[in-house]
Amino acid sequence: MPDIRADFWMNEYITPWDIYAHGITKVLAYRRTAFQEMYIVETGAYGKALVLDGKWQSCTGDEFLYHEPLVHPVMLQHGAPQKVLILGGGEGATAREVLRWKTVTRTVMVDIDGDVVESCKQHLPEMHQQCFDDPRLEVVIDDALNVLDRTEDAWDVIISDLSDPIEEGPSFKLFTREYFEKLKGALAPGGAVVVQSGPVGPAEMKLHVRLAHTLDCVYGNARSYTSYVPTYASPWSFVLCADTPVEARPDPEAVDAKLADNVNGSLTMFDGQAFLGMLQLPKHLRQAIAEETQVYTLREPPKFFGKGVVKQTAPTQ
């Protein structure tokens, strides 16, 4: 019988009645930044994890199940992306996957919190794998909204790797039609966008369903796909958008050939077969997306329950 447990626990509310608690074996870093409270911790079973405002962001034990599916489908959709914009992604793992692509000549990663980025550089080398040293990468510490307003670049690929749009959080505006139109306007011809779009368990899939519909209204061609990331305690979703249709059943061998030509190093979970699987949603989720009629706007933005949202209330006696 295994020996069990820790004394410190990170409790994350998956729903208001369901808590996923991770035992912490070591605190590697703790900071109160200008924007949030950050922990980098060591866990018992899933390696090192980044936690922001009590919300689990990613961990070394299963982040490949999130970051590979986030990046490679949108890169494949474009085919030969040179300029890539990453919104969020402080751990550096999204940039790591982008920079595997030989076609990339310039990638800009915009994160609002420089202290988090610095701490990840120092404590999470497993995540960034030194990609911050790649001269093709520029890190901009700023609000994603500001950067989008200022940018004169036209991007081949934009990756929205933002934290969930919890009600009190900073990112809910970045999950609205207005913002998605701004993203579209920043694309070069043939450009493509991917948006991380939340959990799709039956009790939580509403956010994704409406985001998928909102993005479809903006782009005309939005396709949902999913990956499972155990520490998120729910299957996770993404929406891929482009001018041209996203193929529903890509040929795995063709995908593998494209990856072999364009990508340095070996991916852990992603390949043609995995991608084919991710795109095949279960029936009830496809139906829910097809039947959705509402869109998220600045006037009616998402109010995601979110993990840990409750914590932001200041403790008072």
Place this chain on the structure above:
Amino acid sequence: MPDIRADFWMNEYITPWDIYAHGITKVLAYRRTAFQEMYIVETGAYGKALVLDGKWQSCTGDEFLYHEPLVHPVMLQHGAPQKVLILGGGEGATAREVLRWKTVTRTVMVDIDGDVVESCKQHLPEMHQQCFDDPRLEVVIDDALNVLDRTEDAWDVIISDLSDPIEEGPSFKLFTREYFEKLKGALAPGGAVVVQSGPVGPAEMKLHVRLAHTLDCVYGNARSYTSYVPTYASPWSFVLCADTPVEARPDPEAVDAKLADNVNGSLTMFDGQAFLGMLQLPKHLRQAIAEETQVYTLREPPKFFGKGVVKQTAPTQ
């Protein structure tokens, strides 16, 4: 901000350092049976749940994500199953899915614990949907091993819906080569078997990997597939085995046609597209299965960490 929480919690150890805690809003039934401690509870977000020896079995809020994938692939593999044997499955939800098939003339469900079956009949109508009244269903309260030794039937389909092979638990013998050979011997020509085979998150996938290899050694044609069931906090796996190869990329439209011909009522999550998706495993999992060399035998059975296994130690001061 949502109001949060319960006072009673069911804490399930997903790993020794990761707890998934479900808030209980009502205890519908509690029994100490001859075999185990049973709760049927109401949860906040996921409906009613059956819990045995502290281990979450299934809940009304997402059981369709487990039971539809458990049953329909093996039925499709056979094509026109008439006689179906279910090992385990006390909630009645597996039998419910089997009995949707018009071809079925007789199904026997073997569960070791009659008290659990009775309690599920009474308290979980959402699960069994009155299928216990179907004259084609016979419920046998006995040890699966005994039934297999005695049965003179030859079965078109056998469904192993047993609880995880935790070390101190009753079912670990039923996850060995010797047992799987017994299952094979009980099949009619053209028969097929499916085995629920545990979680496949990166920290927990070893059980599945070795089971898949063990089954492949016995049947020659074993194919893994997965479904996500949020309350299991991990993607879940199954192995489908038959005399004839299991198709790797079935045509979704052909599957839908077969289902339309043979299945009564409407499935929630399963159809041709969903099935195609389930069969496409991610690269690292396929590799792990391909590289596995050991098999589970009675001498070296699985020792699954299991959820809640720790609880079986009698409380002592």
Place this chain on the structure above:
Amino acid sequence: MPDIRADFWMNEYITPWDIYAHGITKVLAYRRTAFQEMYIVETGAYGKALVLDGKWQSCTGDEFLYHEPLVHPVMLQHGAPQKVLILGGGEGATAREVLRWKTVTRTVMVDIDGDVVESCKQHLPEMHQQCFDDPRLEVVIDDALNVLDRTEDAWDVIISDLSDPIEEGPSFKLFTREYFEKLKGALAPGGAVVVQSGPVGPAEMKLHVRLAHTLDCVYGNARSYTSYVPTYASPWSFVLCADTPVEARPDPEAVDAKLADNVNGSLTMFDGQAFLGMLQLPKHLRQAIAEETQVYTLREPPKFFGKGVVKQTAPTQ
């Protein structure tokens, strides 16, 4: 190293940031009564416990540290009580202690919830010790307020053994000046009252402080004392009130003599020395009581944080 833990837990919020969680090894009874949700459970370390609306009431492992101090001081204050009124006290343990007194000829126990009383009779014999069979005891199932309004008896002793005055709970009216005046009016000459009055840890002692002041305003002679009950996770308080002053430093040997004359059987924790100790409050608590100026009234009743109060929000999706 001891083996640890349970799968079911009762989580009680001692403060909004401090949870005392008791591992449940068995559910002995569960009922939704007309008034509340009741569990009788077996715990790992503290025996059997009664839990109402998620709030720990008492357990067999340490209830003597609550019930003996609740009852014997007020009985001693009177000297030879014949008629005793108990408000609350569903477990029967308060009545048990009252009936030890040979002088008692009649005691009425008023509890609002007959289902709870019945369940305690059946499942908690360690608590009531068959005192419900004593012909001197009458159990009235009714609201304490109704009984007080109707009673024509004049009582030698009244014991207020009510659950904490949590904001949404049923009992907060029973912790106000108006109610305490009603109690006073129901006393026979020479009568005495005791009120359980909550925790007195530094972060939680306000309720007690104001109750003590309120009772002192009503009776002129109110004296606080405390006992420690480990499963309450805080030292616990009582207020003893009478027409005549309550002695601050009773002679332990005189108390022991009175107990020997009047009480059947042997007490576990209470005797003259223990009583002398209970009456000696620490300096900061005495000062806080002395400095208090506000009283609880029906217009400004207590709003105790309470254990588990949060639970009463109906679960909604």
Place this chain on the structure above:
Amino acid sequence: MPDIRADFWMNEYITPWDIYAHGITKVLAYRRTAFQEMYIVETGAYGKALVLDGKWQSCTGDEFLYHEPLVHPVMLQHGAPQKVLILGGGEGATAREVLRWKTVTRTVMVDIDGDVVESCKQHLPEMHQQCFDDPRLEVVIDDALNVLDRTEDAWDVIISDLSDPIEEGPSFKLFTREYFEKLKGALAPGGAVVVQSGPVGPAEMKLHVRLAHTLDCVYGNARSYTSYVPTYASPWSFVLCADTPVEARPDPEAVDAKLADNVNGSLTMFDGQAFLGMLQLPKHLRQAIAEETQVYTLREPPKFFGKGVVKQTAPTQ
């Protein structure tokens, strides 16, 4: 209804089935020292806390309920202590109370872990209140055993403020007859010793009972007393030992007069009345001490369950 909770929790096992969980609102310091893992955290309800190896040591919200009772009785017993030895006490709060005594000319505080002492100096000024600057205090970073072997001083008062003697912990040898004899040998004539001696809830009082008996065998005059410290989730005990009998019922006014003459500043909880109360143990605890026949020795040392002991097992997959 108060807003509730934190995302990070410190879970302390009070018994193997009872967890007291404190919500952490901020991590002020974290270190892996040569001896232990240290956190200084901010909690929601009880201020700042020092946690060593997952075991709650003390917090600013209720430490006065521990440190005042630890120090002043032994100082009063001596009457005019000049030289005081403190074993343990890294937070500086024990030294703070000692140095209130005008008679003290020299106090040595021995703590094994200099990193903890430094961190407390920096982050817990509420605890030490600058007493580290008092020229009468010398801090020695060493093992208490070494210091006792070497010391040529004869001490008026020795205060054993060591962490609980958990089985795998470093301090269990310091709770044995052999060690207590060493303490006795280091006393000046008229000297007195106090030992913190663990929780005395009914399920946990065995350690105290046997320690009290062990100390009585060594000194001839050992007297137990208790204080309640809410965050310890149990009433807490101390044993006071001297050559001359410890008064069972000191006169509160005489105590107050002695304190007024000798102590600078104002105590929060301790005075003559509080001390009288602390010395009056409940009957069952006095009986258990009186009936104890075994002593702790190096061959049969205490094996305290201890809070958090389970954590020391190295995490392994």
